[in-house]
Amino acid sequence: MSKSLMIVDDSATMRKIIMRTLQTAGLDISGTEEAGNGNEALEKLNASAVDIMLCDVNMPEMSGPELVTKVRELPSCSNTKIVMVSTESSQELIDDVLAKGANDFITKPFTPEKFQEKLSPFMN
């Protein structure tokens, strides 16, 4: 069954790279939303929840971990799977975002295989 997905990253370049990587990974995605910051993401999620959210950590205005906390407060997103995508890879950070409600973590640089491995469990 195909899934809806949102990419939240302040870099338009990175959003395009993630989009291309998802296509190469061959994951069954029905529609992809993009957001350049946390506020835009919340606005779009309030209008329509997605199955999977890919979220950067280090963003201006609202950090990725802050966004995760706010998304988890939205009843409509209780089933949304959140996967962080970041250059940051300290265990302290990973533990923190998982505790806040993220489901997994992908470290940059990434490959289509990595996306397949991390997202496949959420595709059923």
Place this chain on the structure above:
Amino acid sequence: MIDEICLNEAVLAGAKEIFETMIFVNLEKSSEQDDIIEGDSLLGSITFKGGLEGCFAICCSVPCAKTIALNMLAMDLSEELSEAEISDAIGEVTNMVMGGIKSRILDAVGNIEVSIPIVTRGQELKNSLGEKASKALVKVKFDNEYIAELSMLYRESSE
């Protein structure tokens, strides 16, 4: 305190990893004095604080930056990109290379917090951190043509 040699190695290894996996080019270390960046260039910089504080920067010519951006986006080298798109790509490369450096020095310096990258355009751009700063500088080359200067200015944390 981490030494300059270790940081040079971390900078080069971090850059090689990102350029090979996300930009699809092989990076070589350049030691040729003739390899200088001329004309308009872009400087992507990012600050960090924590176990070590300072600033990391990547500087390259505008044509080099455009090639990096086109490769990242898997576009044909003849295609056009806006200045904003090229700057965004260089900011993201700076961010990713800094992430690679951070993971390599984490055990030696402890955790460091990294800022959002900023990109500046101009000529003869230099990274600066004032007094008592040490510097790791690595010059790299790819496609036998493009040169980029990676500099890391740092000092022991004042916190």
